[in-house]
Amino acid sequence: MAASRAILSGCRRCLRSWRDCRRLSPSLSSSGVRLCASASGETGSDTSKPTLPSPPDFFHPAVQSILVQITGVDIETVFHQVRAKVDPPTYRLMTEEQLKKAYDETVQRASKKLQMPPVLPERAPIDPTPIAENPELEGLETSNLVFTDISQNIPDRERFIVVRELDGVLRRATWEERDRLLQVYFPKEGRRIRPPPLFQEDHMNIVLEADRHVDLLDLCCIQFEPDSQDFIRIHRHVYEDVYHGKKYGLLRSTRHFGGLAWYLTQNSKVDDLLVDMLQVDLADDAVQLVRLYCMLHPDSQSATQIAQGNLQGLDTVKAFAKYDAVKGGVVELAVQAYQAAQTGTEQADTS
Amino acid sequence: MLVRSPFCIGIGHAERKPKMAAPMRVAARAISLYKDVTIVRSVSVLPSVSGKVLMTSQLNQPINIQPCRHVSFINKLTADQLWKGVLAEGSGAMRGARGKRTKKRTKRDLNIGQIIGEGRDAYVWPGLNAPVMTAGVIHRIQKKDNDPEREQKLIEERDAWYKMKSKRLKRQRGWTGGTLGGTSLGSPDPIGNRKFEDFEARVLEVRNVFNMTANMGRKRSVRALVVVGNRKGAAGFAVGKAQDARTALKKAKNKAVNVLYYIERYNHHTIYHDIDVTFQNTRIKMRKQNRGYGLQCHRILQTCGRLIGLEDLYARVHGSKNPLGIVHCFFKGLTKEQETHQQLADRKGLHVVEFRQECAMRPIVVASPSDGRVREEPEPEDDIPDIKLDVKDVKKKEGLYKSPWEGIYRKEYRF
Numbered sequence: 001m002a003a004s005r006a007i008l009s010g011c012r013r014c015l016r017s018w019r020d021c022r023r024l025s026p027s028l029s030s031s032g033v034r035l036c037a038s039a040s041g042e043t044g045s046d047t048s049k050p051t052l053p054s055p056p057d058f059f060h061p062a063v064q065s066i067l068v069q070i071t072g073v074d075i076e077t078v079f080h081q082v083r084a085k086v087d088p089p090t091y092r093l094m095t096e097e098q099l100k101k102a103y104d105e106t107v108q109r110a111s112k113k114l115q116m117p118p119v120l121p122e123r124a125p126i127d128p129t130p131i132a133e134n135p136e137l138e139g140l141e142t143s144n145l146v147f148t149d150i151s152q153n154i155p156d157r158e159r160f161i162v163v164r165e166l167d168g169v170l171r172r173a174t175w176e177e178r179d180r181l182l183q184v185y186f187p188k189e190g191r192r193i194r195p196p197p198l199f200q201e202d203h204m205n206i207v208l209e210a211d212r213h214v215d216l217l218d219l220c221c222i223q224f225e226p227d228s229q230d231f232i233r234i235h236r237h238v239y240e241d242v243y244h245g246k247k248y249g250l251l252r253s254t255r256h257f258g259g260l261a262w263y264l265t266q267n268s269k270v271d272d273l274l275v276d277m278l279q280v281d282l283a284d285d286a287v288q289l290v291r292l293y294c295m296l297h298p299d300s301q302s303a304t305q306i307a308q309g310n311l312q313g314l315d316t317v318k319a320f321a322k323y324d325a326v327k328g329g330v331v332e333l334a335v336q337a338y339q340a341a342q343t344g345t346e347q348a349d350t351s
Numbered sequence: 352m353l354v355r356s357p358f359c360i361g362i363g364h365a366e367r368k369p370k371m372a373a374p375m376r377v378a379a380r381a382i383s384l385y386k387d388v389t390i391v392r393s394v395s396v397l398p399s400v401s402g403k404v405l406m407t408s409q410l411n412q413p414i415n416i417q418p419c420r421h422v423s424f425i426n427k428l429t430a431d432q433l434w435k436g437v438l439a440e441g442s443g444a445m446r447g448a449r450g451k452r453t454k455k456r457t458k459r460d461l462n463i464g465q466i467i468g469e470g471r472d473a474y475v476w477p478g479l480n481a482p483v484m485t486a487g488v489i490h491r492i493q494k495k496d497n498d499p500e501r502e503q504k505l506i507e508e509r510d511a512w513y514k515m516k517s518k519r520l521k522r523q524r525g526w527t528g529g530t531l532g533g534t535s536l537g538s539p540d541p542i543g544n545r546k547f548e549d550f551e552a553r554v555l556e557v558r559n560v561f562n563m564t565a566n567m568g569r570k571r572s573v574r575a576l577v578v579v580g581n582r583k584g585a586a587g588f589a590v591g592k593a594q595d596a597r598t599a600l601k602k603a604k605n606k607a608v609n610v611l612y613y614i615e616r617y618n619h620h621t622i623y624h625d626i627d628v629t630f631q632n633t634r635i636k637m638r639k640q641n642r643g644y645g646l647q648c649h650r651i652l653q654t655c656g657r658l659i660g661l662e663d664l665y666a667r668v669h670g671s672k673n674p675l676g677i678v679h680c681f682f683k684g685l686t687k688e689q690e691t692h693q694q695l696a697d698r699k700g701l702h703v704v705e706f707r708q709e710c711a712m713r714p715i716v717v718a719s720p721s722d723g724r725v726r727e728e729p730e731p732e733d734d735i736p737d738i739k740l741d742v743k744d745v746k747k748k749e750g751l752y753k754s755p756w757e758g759i760y761r762k763e764y765r766f
Binding site for chain 1: 624638639640641692695696699701702703704705706707708709710711712713714716717725726727728729730
């Protein structure tokens with residue numbers, strides 16, 4: 001638990017620093033780490049299409065609220081039993097009121113624990129142009145020398161790290177070198193200096209076959225920075241496995257469900273997820289998911305139809321099935337089955 | 352065999368002597384004790400048949416005459432009487448000098464494998480080892496074919512019998528090697544049609560007790576304490592008394608199954624709550640434990656706990672460590688002083704909520720009032736809880752005390 005908390009705080013910290021570096025990119029480049037202009041490139045693409053409203057990013061409050069809602073808070077899943085050396089259980093006698101209070105408190109704690117790892121674009125590679133070239137130093141050393149500023153008050157992203165090559169060239173360290181050296185000087189709990197072989201493709205598949213998707217993603221969050229190439233690669237791999245195996249239940253009520261929904265919506269693969277939601281009686285979640293789809297694809301046919309017809313509830317899902325779904329028939333059938341079941345239960349209740 | 356057919360002592364027999372196996376040698380030595388006497392006495396001539404052979408074939412050689420006596424104590428006394436003369440039997444003889452050798456002699460039955468009528472010469476005796484008549488023809492006494500390996504077979508048979516008898520049954524090991532405590536007695540005997548195959552009995556104590564009677568004086572009997580259980584909550588214990596241990600154990604085992612208790616277990620592995628129980632001078636402190644903790648308690652409580660079906664428990668016995676007292680106290684605590692969560696909820700009219708560290712202290716309702724009516728006012732909670740604290744418990748919680756047995760894996764006695 002301590003480790004996961006550390007990761008969360010770490011994610012939050014690097015998210016903040018990532019936002020800062022977007023905002024303060026000129027000052028950053030002057031302080032030593034120069035990024036290739038990925039942030040400026042994004043803004044440039046936005047300006048090229050001024051007519052359409054740009055789709056919101058992952059941290060947009062509306063998106064976040066949808067993702068939190070469809071994640072759900074199942075306390076038994078969030079606080080599942082872990083293996084630990086613990087004291088015997090304690091007992092209390094409670095009235096209904098006290099029980100409700102304790103339950104609400106736990107739900108709050110759970111939702112805090114369900115904070116999602118950020119979804120970020122991949123970090124741009126660091127400018128490899130040499131800072132200085134000193135051919136007179138060539139052959140002096142047998143290995144590269146790395147110089148790191150280890151002052152305490154600097155954020156890790158802005159830390160000045162340079163490498164003196166064997167041929168006397170002084171250059172900025174790459175992201176991989178930075179991650180390794182920062183782990184050496186400022187170790188984070190649970191993270192290794194070199195990533196474990198678990199994250200190789202074929203090893204990951206063994207873990208995924210055992211349905212341990214959550215464990216793999218948790219480890220990935222510990223090991224990698226959220227905008228690193230490996231982080232994105234591993235998350236994509238796991239999401240694809242969930243999508244192909246239709247194992248959505250594994251990630252529900254975990255902090256990775258938001259990322260999954262975001263990924264599937266962006267890549268227009270939400271059909272199976274919608275069907276799954278309707279099958280487990282989560283129609284509200286399905287409606288929310290369609291809303292998210294419309295937000296991310298404002299120029300899609302279903303988005304315009306829903307906006308024009310001012311559709312509500314399951315009608316939005318039907319509209320999505322009609323215009324944009326790849327497996328429209330399946331989604332349509334699932335909606336019908338859900339509605340039939342609902343009417344059936346209502347009749348049973350009234351009779 | 353020698354005792355049964357003493358007339359065979361002669362030259363032929365003397366030649367066979369080295370072939371004899373151990374039991375034969377014992378008897379032969381018994382005879383040799385009286386050898387001087389036989390020489391002094393008058394000697395009868397060898398049987399005529401063998402004498403003739405000697406005369407004809409070895410005339411010019413000096414004749415070696417072996418003294419032989421046909422009537423002596425050896426064919427007048429019974430085997431028991433003969434053995435009694437050699438061995439020290441009975442309490443009086445034990446005190447005397449006889450039989451005080453380094454190697455202890457034991458009485459042996461030399462008749463094993465012999466059939467009346469069957470002998471070395473192999474005769475048919477109608478009415479003894481054969482029918483008197485078959486198909487209207489009366490049989491006569493006649494010689495059969497000799498079995499040359501007959502003697503050898505007899506010896507082998509006798510040896511095998513004694514070998515089997517001397518082999519000790521391998522007794523299962525209980526708590527220690529020396530005492531019976533902790534050993535299994537199998538399942539109790541069925542009562543009518545009711546069988547107790549799923550029950551198992553284990554010995555807790557076997558002890559000699561004495562009673563002074565007018566006639567016999569100090570009379571010894573054996574008392575056994577046995578616990579039975581089916582590892583699913585049903586268990587009982589009883590004391591059996593008899594003249595010997597085996598009967599006492601059997602009595603106790605069959606009595607215990609008539610006094611069964613049902614013991615409630617939480618999730619089939621531990622007790623519902625901590626219990627402190629007193630019975631006479633024995634006090635037992637029982638503590639609920641998590642799965643995987645094991646039975647960390649007195650060996651008697653371990654045995655009882657396993658038969659009840661408890662898997663995780665800490666218990667400490669204070670005061671008198673009398674086995675019967677311990678068992679009584681344990682059963683009293685588990686049956687009379689234990690309260691299930693459901694009973695507690697019904698008594699208080701409130702939800703019983705469990706908080707487990709491994710589940711991040713989320714509330715788990717384990718019991719609600721069975722009538723569904725939960726009372727409004729909460730259970731009063733004082734600032735200073737009214738709990739009787741145990742010094743060891745407090746120290747354990749503060750990390751100042753650790754049991755030396757903590758974390759030691761103990762194998763269950765299963766054989």
